[in-house]
Amino acid sequence: xxxxxxxxxxxxxxxxxxxxxxxxxxxxxxxRGANAAGRLAGHVERLEVRVLDVLPHDPQAFTQGLEISGRxxxxxxxxxxxxxxxxxxxxxxxxxxVELPAPLFGEGITVVxxxxxxxxxxxxxxxxxxxxxxAELRRVPYRDEGWGxxxxxxxxxxxxxxxxxxxxxRDPESLxxxxxxxxxxxxxxxxxxxxxxxxxxxxxxxxLFSDRIMRIDANTGAVTGEIDAAGLxxxxxxxxxxxxxxxxxxxxxxxxxxxGKLWPKMFRVTFVPRAxx
Numbered sequence: 001x002x003x004x005x006x007x008x009x010x011x012x013x014x015x016x017x018x019x020x021x022x023x024x025x026x027x028x029x030x031x032r033g034a035n036a037a038g039r040l041a042g043h044v045e046r047l048e049v050r051v052l053d054v055l056p057h058d059p060q061a062f063t064q065g066l067e068i069s070g071r072x073x074x075x076x077x078x079x080x081x082x083x084x085x086x087x088x089x090x091x092x093x094x095x096x097x098v099e100l101p102a103p104l105f106g107e108g109i110t111v112v113x114x115x116x117x118x119x120x121x122x123x124x125x126x127x128x129x130x131x132x133x134x135a136e137l138r139r140v141p142y143r144d145e146g147w148g149x150x151x152x153x154x155x156x157x158x159x160x161x162x163x164x165x166x167x168x169x170r171d172p173e174s175l176x177x178x179x180x181x182x183x184x185x186x187x188x189x190x191x192x193x194x195x196x197x198x199x200x201x202x203x204x205x206x207x208l209f210s211d212r213i214m215r216i217d218a219n220t221g222a223v224t225g226e227i228d229a230a231g232l233x234x235x236x237x238x239x240x241x242x243x244x245x246x247x248x249x250x251x252x253x254x255x256x257x258x259x260g261k262l263w264p265k266m267f268r269v270t271f272v273p274r275a276x277x
Contacts (some may be wrong), residue, residue, distance in 0.1 A: 042186050045225040047215075049232070051254065059240065059264040064116070065109035065149065065195060066246035066257065069131065073122040073248065073257070076109040076118055080099055085109070085127075085134050090232050098134045100111035108149030108195060110158065112172045117158070119146030126175055140175055144168070147194035148205065152218065159203055159207075159218060160194055165189035167203060167218060183214065190214055190223060197247045197256070202258075206245050213247060213258075215271075229258060237264060 064083075068090065075086045083106030085267035088095040098104050100120070107119035116131045119142060126142040129135060145198075148161035157178060158170040169179040183190045193209035199222070202224075203216045211232075215225035229244055242261035249256055250268070257265040 044185050044223050045215075046274040047225050047227040047271045048274045049227065049229050049258065049267070050272045051232070051267050051269050053267065055257075055266040057259050057263055057266040059262055061259075061263070062106045062242070063195075063246040063259055063263070064261075066248040066259065067109055067111060067150070068195070068248045068250060068257070069111040070202040070251070072131075073108055074091045074111065074116065075129075075246070076106045078106045078121065080105050083114065085116075087131075088136060091238065096130075097136050100135075107146035108112055108160070110149045110198075111208070112151050112158075117149060117172075119149050119160070121146050122251065124234040126210075136202060142175060142238050150196040150198035150203065152198045152201070152203075154200065158195055159198055161193040161205065162196065163208065164192050167193065167196075167205075167216070175257075181218065183216055183221045183223060185214070185223035185226065195245050195247055197249055199249050204247050204249075208245070209243060210246050213244075225271070228274060232258065232267055233260075233263065233265065240264075 003142060033116045040136045062078045063075060063118050064078040067074045071090045072103050073090055074088050081102045083100035083104055084097055086095055086097045090169040104123050107121050109116060109118045114131050114276045116129045118129060119167040119210045122145055125137055125139045130137060144164045145161050149161050152159060156172055158169055158172050160168045165183050166180050167183060168177055170177055183193060194208045197204040201218055204220045206218060207214060211230040213227040213229055217224055244260040246259040247256055255268055255270050257266055258269055
C-alpha cells in the first residue's frame, strides 16, 4: 500500500471525457451487464483486460489513488516526504502538483462537487482540497487507516477501504461512518482491498499484492466479477515496478485507466470475459 509520482502524462486518446451518465461508464447498459453477471447467487464472472492504448506514466510515482472527473485526471502518491496530489487535463497539458509535507503519507482520493478528498495512511487525518487548484481547504480527523476512496454520486456517499475485507460508507462532508459491508467471493472474505473506483452501485477494488481487481456489488458486498490484469508490464519492466494500484473509469465509456506503483506505463483498457474461464 505505498506509492510515489511525478507529473501525470496523459494521451490524446482520451477524447470522450464528458459528464458521466448516472450509472457511470457505459451508462444503463453497463449497469445491466454488471448486475446480470452477479445474478446467480455466488456467481463470480471471470474477466481479463483488453488493452486499447498504452500511455506514459511517471516511473517514480508510487500511485495511491487515481480518478477522472470531467476532463481532468487526478492522481495521489504516497511515501513520507514524497507524497503529492496531482491533476492534469485529459489529452495532455501542464500538471498541477502540490506536496504533502512529512510525515503525511498520501492515499486514496475522490472528487465531491468542486472539492476533492485525499486520505492519509496512518496519520489520522483526511485533507479536503479545491478540485481545480488542489489548494488545501481543511483537515478533518480520520480514525482509520486510509487506503482506497471513491464517491457514489447517486447515493451521495463515500466508500473507503482499509486493507481488510470491509468497505465502509461515509458522509461526504464529515467523513463520519454511516455503514459498512464485508466483501465476499463465493462465500469467502476478500482481504487486502485497496484502491477503489465507484461506478453506480458497483465498486471496483484493486487487491494488494496481486494483479486482481474485484467488481463488487456495494449493496451486498458480493463480488460479481474478478478481473485478471496480469501481464500488462513486460518482464524487463517488472523488477523496477511495484504492485498494480490505480483504477479510474473513463466517463461516458466502458473503459478504464489502470496503472501501478512505480509503473512506467498507464493502460487504457476494457474488461472482457476471460478466454479460458
